[in-house]
Each structure stands twice: as C-alpha cells, then as structure tokens.
Amino acid sequence: MKSVAIVGAGMAGLAAARALATADFTPVVFEKSRGVGGRAATRRIGDIRFDHGAQYVKTPTQPLRDLIVATGDAVTIDRPVWVLTSTDQITPGDPSHADEEKWTWPSGITRLAKHLADGLTVQLETTVARIDVCDDDYRLTAADGRDLGCFAAVLLTAPAPQTVAILAAGDLPPQVATLCASLQTVRYRRSISITVAYPRRPAVPWYALVNADRQHSISWLACEHDKPGRAPAGCGVLIAQMSDTWATMHWDAVQKGTLMPTEPLPSPVSEVLTAIRHLVGDLGEPLWVNLQRWRYALPDMATPLTGIDRLVIAGDMVAGQGRVHLAIESGWRAANQIRALLTE
The missing domain is CATH 3.50.50.60 (FAD/NAD(P)-binding domain)
Known part of the structure; x- marks a missing residue:
C-alpha cells in the first residue's frame, strides 16, 4: 500500500x-x-472540562452528521446563540443560525479528534x-x-x-x-481565550453571544456549563474569545496558563472580567481564570x-x-x- x-x-x-x-x-x-485535534482542544481543571478553542461542530450535511453520530456519545447544545453589538446590545439575531444544531461531547470536543485518530499512526x-x-x-x-x-x-x-x-x-x-x-x-486573526470559573451561573436566555460586526473586544462569550457533563451543578464557566485587535494589542501581556484567586491578573484580563460582569451580572469572585493564545485562530x-x-x-x-x-x-x-x- x-x-x-x-x-x-x-x-x-x-x-x-x-x-x-x-x-x-x-x-x-x-x-x-x-495531542491531536488542533484548535478542537479541551482542558480539564479539577472537575471542570472546557473547550478553549473551537466551541462545537455543525453538521450541515449528512456525511458530517453520520461522523458525529458514529462517536456514540455526541450531544447537542440546546440554547441559542445571540448577537452582541459593539455597544453591548444583545439581540436574538437570525433564528436560522441561532437555533441550528450545535454538537459537542461531555468529555470535550477533543472526543471527535480522538475518534478520528483511533487506529491511525500518529507521531x-x-x-x-x-x-x-x-x-x-x-x-x-x-x-x-x-x-x-x-x-x-x-x-x-x-x-x-x-x-x-x-x-x-x-x-x-x-x-x-x-x-x-x-x-x-x-491572513489570520489572532485570538486569546479567557475561561473563567464562577461559583454561580448567569441567568441569561442564550448559550453564547457572537459579535457579528467585529467591533467589540469580545468576539465570543459562551456559557460552557451549558454543555452536559462539563461543570458541577451551579458552577458557572464562561469563555470569552477576544477579538483580533484586542489579542494583538495584549499578546505579550497575556501569557497562557491558569491563575488562581491568590494570583494577580494582568490588567487587560481584569478589564475583560469587568466587561463580562456588565453583560451577565455579578457571579461572585472567580474560582480561577485560564488563558490560552491562538496565533493562527481564524483565516480571513x-x-x-x-x-x-x-x-x-x-x-x-x-x-x-x-x-x-x-x-x-x-x-x-x-x-x-x-x-x-x-x-x-
């Protein structure tokens, strides 16, 4: 062969x-x-799992759907994706996009990568x-x-x-x-993913917000705890994926890693947590903050x-x-x- x-x-x-x-x-x-999967990446901190790169998988064709179903444990995220504007306005957006199927796995999106890699020679x-x-x-x-x-x-x-x-x-x-x-x-847009664990969950009607006009510093804000099996009951986990402009500006100041409550946050990250609080309400002091950088996040x-x-x-x-x-x-x-x- x-x-x-x-x-x-x-x-x-x-x-x-x-x-x-x-x-x-x-x-x-x-x-x-x-590891395998590239930006289809999952991390675990304590009893919390989170996808800090790609957030879910769409299946617009039957072959894609067949692949997802073949893993045996895929689930869908039930709540919709809404739209965030540069002025912090939140709207339902286009229902045809907001309500489309969003597939994930209790163990994380890397489950799909591991399914594809099973039996292959990977060095x-x-x-x-x-x-x-x-x-x-x-x-x-x-x-x-x-x-x-x-x-x-x-x-x-x-x-x-x-x-x-x-x-x-x-x-x-x-x-x-x-x-x-x-x-x-x-040309690629950079991204920095800021994942925050909170002692409470926000009372919001959406799973995630997407900034369609690319004018907000936060391009994506998602309730990771919406995914089955990701966090203990009551614990909130939010993922903010920052815009290319923000990521480029703060690239050197924001290094990857996990910061605990006793550790000081870089000032740009503190500002993001303030912005999150403005969008979802006060969820208490973070349990931890995880930072991940993607130099080649999204091609233009x-x-x-x-x-x-x-x-x-x-x-x-x-x-x-x-x-x-x-x-x-x-x-x-x-x-x-x-x-x-x-x-x-």
Whole structure:
C-alpha cells in the first residue's frame, strides 16, 4: 500500500488520514504538539472540562452528521446563540443560525479528534522541518534532524506560515514557489481565550453571544456549563474569545496558563472580567481564570490552490474560515485528491 505523510493532526489532517486508511493507503500523521485535534482542544481543571478553542461542530450535511453520530456519545447544545453589538446590545439575531444544531461531547470536543485518530499512526511531538524529493517520492525530515521516511504524497495542513517554512526549506520542484506565494497571501486573526470559573451561573436566555460586526473586544462569550457533563451543578464557566485587535494589542501581556484567586491578573484580563460582569451580572469572585493564545485562530481568506503535484494542501487556509466541519470537509476533499493522484 502506498504511504502518505500528513503534516498536522488537526481536524483536516485526521479526517484525511481516516479517509485514506479506509481506502487502503497507509497514512502517517506528524503532529508537533502533545495531542491531536488542533484548535478542537479541551482542558480539564479539577472537575471542570472546557473547550478553549473551537466551541462545537455543525453538521450541515449528512456525511458530517453520520461522523458525529458514529462517536456514540455526541450531544447537542440546546440554547441559542445571540448577537452582541459593539455597544453591548444583545439581540436574538437570525433564528436560522441561532437555533441550528450545535454538537459537542461531555468529555470535550477533543472526543471527535480522538475518534478520528483511533487506529491511525500518529507521531506526536514531531515537528516536520523540510520536504525533499526522494526519487519518485518525498522525504520528510524533522526539526531535530531525524529522517521521517519517504512517502508517495504529502498532505500539509499546518497554518500557512508554517507550511511555507516547510516547503521553502526543502529541495522541491520550482513550481512550489507558486504555491508558497499563494499561501503567503493568507491572513489570520489572532485570538486569546479567557475561561473563567464562577461559583454561580448567569441567568441569561442564550448559550453564547457572537459579535457579528467585529467591533467589540469580545468576539465570543459562551456559557460552557451549558454543555452536559462539563461543570458541577451551579458552577458557572464562561469563555470569552477576544477579538483580533484586542489579542494583538495584549499578546505579550497575556501569557497562557491558569491563575488562581491568590494570583494577580494582568490588567487587560481584569478589564475583560469587568466587561463580562456588565453583560451577565455579578457571579461572585472567580474560582480561577485560564488563558490560552491562538496565533493562527481564524483565516480571513482562503488560498485558491490545493497543492502542486503530490504535495496537497488542506485545512483552515483552504476553507477560508476556522470551522471544524469545514476543516473536516477540506480533509475529505484532500483525501480524494490524493487517491486520484496515486491511482493514475
């Protein structure tokens, strides 16, 4: 069976790997971090679980719905998403979007990533540094100099700047420069996720607020405790995902980590907690505050290319939006492209 290297164990890479494995190819996934899923990430602090990246999964097509149901323990978030304006006005918004199905898992959104990764060969904490032509195949080399092997095709799903660095470092055909130039046009919005645990829950009619006009410092505010199995009864868990403008301004001042009540908060974070209190009411002093940074959170545009020869591109940069279901569909399309290339 022909082997395929997949750079990145986010949702696009895992979806592609699963599709290739079922089509009798041998995918090998390389992931630089310690876990799978990318921004479909879940953390646990004490008896609270929370998704600090992607918040849920949409299923606008039957294949997506079938995938979610196949995990066996998926549930929906029942309350709607409302709209937050730059002047703190809160409105129900478009019912067709507010009430659409929002899928999640009691153990966290990483449950889907683990379902896709089950049975696959995934090499964690492995950073791919370059790709070189190897006879009729491609050879991958890790950042620590390890030879990762030769593969008939390579799928790149890392954010565009990281993908360009990998391609530019290797000995590849000249036309790869065209691909790199296209990838360099992709622009990303940064995000900082601020998760706060409170001793009480807010009395609000919505699950989450989304700032559609991109003029508020908070782009997303969600009641994570709405998700079944996430927090003890009565405990409130809110996630504020900050705008690109706010995240860029405070990037250096807000480092990732968990702060307990005895630890001082960075002043920008204190200001966010004041803004949350204004929107949902006083929930008491926080039990803890968790901070997570996403440098390549959401692409603002898509690259028009899907690859050169047997170097294939997938992920957020192809979809043009940071949505789990779009990343999965991008991975499926890439798998079909690779199958066609390797069976010609």
